[in-house]
Amino acid sequence: MIIHYCLFGIILNQTLDGGAVILAVVVIFISITLFKQNQYNKRLNNTRTLNKNSTDFTFNLFRSNRKMPPSGYRFLADNFEFYRKFSPKQQKLFAARTIKFVYDKNFEGRDGQQVSFEMKVLIAATAIRLTWGLKYYLFPSFHSILIYPGEFYSGFSKAVVKGETNMAGVVVFSWKDFLFGVSDQNDNLNLGYHEFGHALFVERFKETMDDVFIDNYDRWRRLIISKGKLKEAELKHTFRQYATYNEHEFFAVAVENFFERPEKFKNDLPKLYNLMATMLNQDPLASAQRYDRSSF
Numbered sequence: 001m002i003i004h005y006c007l008f009g010i011i012l013n014q015t016l017d018g019g020a021v022i023l024a025v026v027v028i029f030i031s032i033t034l035f036k037q038n039q040y041n042k043r044l045n046n047t048r049t050l051n052k053n054s055t056d057f058t059f060n061l062f063r064s065n066r067k068m069p070p071s072g073y074r075f076l077a078d079n080f081e082f083y084r085k086f087s088p089k090q091q092k093l094f095a096a097r098t099i100k101f102v103y104d105k106n107f108e109g110r111d112g113q114q115v116s117f118e119m120k121v122l123i124a125a126t127a128i129r130l131t132w133g134l135k136y137y138l139f140p141s142f143h144s145i146l147i148y149p150g151e152f153y154s155g156f157s158k159a160v161v162k163g164e165t166n167m168a169g170v171v172v173f174s175w176k177d178f179l180f181g182v183s184d185q186n187d188n189l190n191l192g193y194h195e196f197g198h199a200l201f202v203e204r205f206k207e208t209m210d211d212v213f214i215d216n217y218d219r220w221r222r223l224i225i226s227k228g229k230l231k232e233a234e235l236k237h238t239f240r241q242y243a244t245y246n247e248h249e250f251f252a253v254a255v256e257n258f259f260e261r262p263e264k265f266k267n268d269l270p271k272l273y274n275l276m277a278t279m280l281n282q283d284p285l286a287s288a289q290r291y292d293r294s295s296f
């Protein structure tokens with residue numbers, strides 16, 4: 001950084017003829033760019049799992065100006081039923097948030113997995129659906145999405161897994177399993193909703209999370225721990241067996257059910273369903289028109 005400021009000083013001491021002014025503008029631009037890149041690299045260094053060489057320079061430089069291309073709007077409509085039900089105004093807002101997520105995160109393929117723009121949009125839209133009712137919708141504690149072609153070995157879990165969300169700010173997916181979740185949006189299995197459900201839990205410890213989520217998550221905990229709702233869900237077979245593994249998996253599986261099979265969830269466990277709707281400030285069973293988040 002010292003070098004950049006020195007360059008800036010030298011230019012100002014020169015006679016400001018036309019060439020010098022242009023040169024000054026170029027140097028200032030480069031200095032600001034390098035400063036921003038330096039800040040971004042510092043953030044990346046927080047995790048050892050990332051390959052720093054893959055940082056996309058131009059992507060970071062212009063990310064704040066990116067807009068969803070027309071093909072992105074079509075892609076969202078082709079892939080998400082809930083998006084098709086939105087009003088045009090809601091669709092525009094949802095697309096804007098989705099593209100913001102795309103350029104806010106560092107997407108990396110692993111084990112030879114290529115990462116296309118469409119893949120980023122699919123993942124981003126899945127994340128944004130969870131936070132659609134919230135003010136802090138970008139999962140600010142998470143800076144990277146890693147994508148493997150299939151199941152992968154997790155050093156953290158010491159097991160082969162389909163997905164992982166870790167406190168270092170990284171969400172990891174098996175692409176095969178992510179796609180499987182998106183391919184049927186009514187079967188209670190959605191790896192994307194599941195992992196971003198865990199990510200929401202992590203966000204709850206940060207200042208950048210809506211109070212409505214933090215407060216109601218505490219109520220949720222009390223219900224499932226001391227009021228036996230976890231056991232009730234198990235007995236009614238509302239969720240798949242994996243939900244009963246622990247409190248965190250219960251929440252992540254409940255998020256999958258909330259979006260993919262809300263009728264059964266509400267019918268079996270109305271108190272928990274209503275609490276989740278309050279927590280996320282949205283209700284998949286309500287008319288889409290009622291959820292106009294344009295005030296945010």
Ligand SMILES: [Zn+2]
Nearest residue numbers: 194198249252
């Ligand atoms: Zn899980």
